[in-house]
Amino acid sequence: MILVGQYDSPVTRRIAIALHHYGIPFTRDTRSIFSDAAALSKISPLTRIPALVLDDGEVLIDSAAILDHLDEQADHALLIPASGPARRFVLQMTALAQGTLEKVAAVVYERHFHLPEHRSIDWLNRCLGQARAGLDELTHRLVTPYACGSTLTHADVMITTLIWYMQDRMDEVLSPTAHASLITLAEHCETLPAFRAAALSDFEKMPRS
Ligand SMILES: N[C@@H](CCC(=O)N[C@@H](CS)C(=O)NCC(=O)O)C(=O)O
Structure with missing residues (x-):
């Protein structure tokens, strides 16, 4: 494939x-x-x-x-339990992380494609607030050592790729203190073989505005 x-x-x-x-x-x-x-x-x-x-x-x-x-x-x-509350929890944590990413990406795209005078400040502030709320909620719901407890799940993968993107592109709502547990989780996951095997090459970056 x-x-x-x-x-x-x-x-x-x-x-x-x-x-x-x-x-x-x-x-x-x-x-x-x-x-x-x-x-x-x-x-x-x-x-x-x-x-x-x-x-x-x-x-x-x-x-x-x-x-x-x-x-x-x-x-x-398996990166997700087969059924029941444990499956729902993984799906909800993953959805929170992916939803946060969508709001972060909306900010990145708005700034990339629009000149400063054409950007909507209301839209940017709304997205930034939603992204911050997503990170706060993820932090609040986190069940360590991984995002959903003792095993690696899709939620850990989504959180880790989200944190990388924010640190690379738009980290202004990512707090080193308030969101420290997410950052620590992502740092740990990045050391795992599957994450290292999917490391970025230099050419794989959206052009900067
Ligand atoms: N819900 C989709 C989102 C896909 C998505 O937004 N992909 C972005 C890259 S992260 C993209 O293709 N952007 C270009 C565009 O939307 O024109 C998924 O989870 O696959």
Whole structure:
């Protein structure tokens, strides 16, 4: 299978980490969703990443839907419990982290694509407030040593790729004190083999404005 997307996309990197964690072999299409948009739109109908091209040519989009497929394929160390409250908890923590990412990305895109005089301050402040609230809530709900207790889950992967993105792109609502537990968790996860195997190469960065 082929993973389409560069790893500066936290939702693309979370797929790569899950693939490595599960030991599922894959190759990569590292063309840029911005500078190679026309070519990638032929693979990914919304011109978004990640996309996963399966061995029979079927294309899966959206990280949650892709992970649903990978979880079905995996035969060990599942990143999500099969059912019940524990599964809901992982899904809710993952949704909080992914929702936070969406608000952070909205700020990054607003600043990247709009000149300062064309930016909506109201929109930026709303997104920043939502991102801060997401980080606060994640911190509040965290059940250590991992995000949801004793084992690594999709929530840890999403939190870790979110923290990387914020530290690289937009860290103004990420507090080293209030969100220290999230930062410590991400630092630990980055040392794990699956995360190291999905490290960014230098070329995989959205151009700076
Ligand atoms: N809900 C989607 C979000 C995908 C997404 O927003 N991808 C970004 C990169 S992180 C993208 O493709 N941005 C380019 C665009 O939306 O035009 C998922 O989880 O896969």
